[in-house]
Amino acid sequence: MHITNNANLPAAIVEAVTNDPYPHGRVGDITATSLIDAPRIRVLRRRHADELTEDAAERIWALLGQAVHTILERAEPSAVTERRLYAEVDGWQVSGQFDRAVLYPETGLLQDYKVTSAWAVVNGFKPEWGRQLNVLRWLALHNGYPVTRLQVVALLRDWSRGKAAQGGRYPQHQVAVLEVPVWAENVLEDYIRERVQLHQAAEQAQELPECTPEERWERPTTYAVMRKGRKSAIRVLEDPEAAAQRAEQEGGYVETRPGRAVRCEEYCPVRDFCDQARPGARAEEAA
Ligand code: SF4
Known part of the structure; x- marks a missing residue:
């Protein structure tokens, strides 16, 4: 991936984007993020890895999201601190990064921190957040952590006190904690296997599977x-x-x-x- 600087941003920002340490550690055959996303994107990314470009200006929100990791490092000494967990299914190693998630083994609570818009949480959590957290839970279960409860902790970057005062479903505080339903274990296992098989098939396919309307937004x-x-x-x-x-x-x-x-x-x-x-x-x- 080549980073461009078409907006002429300060060098410090461009360097922060260019020196992005993500992902930390070995990623196995597939990450939790790729697993829930379109197989077409993953295959094209690999095929064109040397040709892809992105402008630094498009990475600013991702940078701010990474700042959450630093905040969490300060906050919770009793939580699980491993950066990445692994588990195997159908011959593939799946991995997930926990540097924006906090896992409390004593209570079984897994919280994932997200920097997002206030409007993104007006109708509750997004379906992809549910999938992502349940895949992280699957990884936790396979590594001996019995997660029984999932939450998204949304840090609302554009929250407005004035809009909150108007009431309705607009979040009342700059941080919103959203409960995410925990999938039954058989549903979770079937989902992970189905996704791994989809990605495995895409790697071998003559014609790549099409992205769904949801994947294309x-x-x-x-x-x-x-x-x-x-x-x-x-x-x-x-x-x-x-x-x-x-x-x-x-x-x-x-x-x-x-x-x-x-x-x-x-x-x-x-x-x-x-x-x-x-x-x-x-x-x-x-x-
Ligand atoms: S269909 Fe759209 S979302 Fe899917 S790989 Fe192509 S450009 Fe990306």
Whole structure:
């Protein structure tokens, strides 16, 4: 991965990004983070490792997330301090980093710390956080730590006192603690095996498996009911007929807002090499 500095950021930041120590230690065949993510991304990352570039400006939130590790080192001497745990399934070694998670063996509590937006927790925890924590729990169980409770501790980087005062579901404090359901052990074992097999199959496949709409962070096409002289939409709907009906009632019109795959367009590290996102890209060339 080559780090660029298109935004001309101070050298200290660029060096901090370039000297990123993550991941710490051997990662085995697959990390917990990759396991729950798209097999296509993992394979393309490996095939194009020497060609990938990322701008330092795009790594700022990740840097702040890493600062949590330093905070936790100060905070909890009784918690498990191993950086990385390993376990094997179907011939592959799975590993998970615990430097932003705290495991309390006496109580069976595993907490994962995240730096995120206040809006990200308005509707509770994200599904991928549930998957990630349960995979970490699986690793803990296989290393002799009986985890019985999972929590996300969200540090809300953009929290606003004013918005909190307006009430509703907006978090009331700059830190939110969210309970995450613990999966039954048979469900967990099946999930891990299924994910390992998916990734193993992708490594051998002639054609890479496609990323799912969720993996691509797809947003659906929506239809905004508008009225002349008003800037904001009266309603935004996913059903074009319902939108047309409402527009007729309101004496307005419908504005189509095309859906898009946000990750493919802006965030995926392998988007230049992915023929699912960009037909004609060099995804298969190096196969
Ligand atoms: S660009 Fe989109 S489709 Fe391609 S690997 Fe990334 S997320 Fe998947």
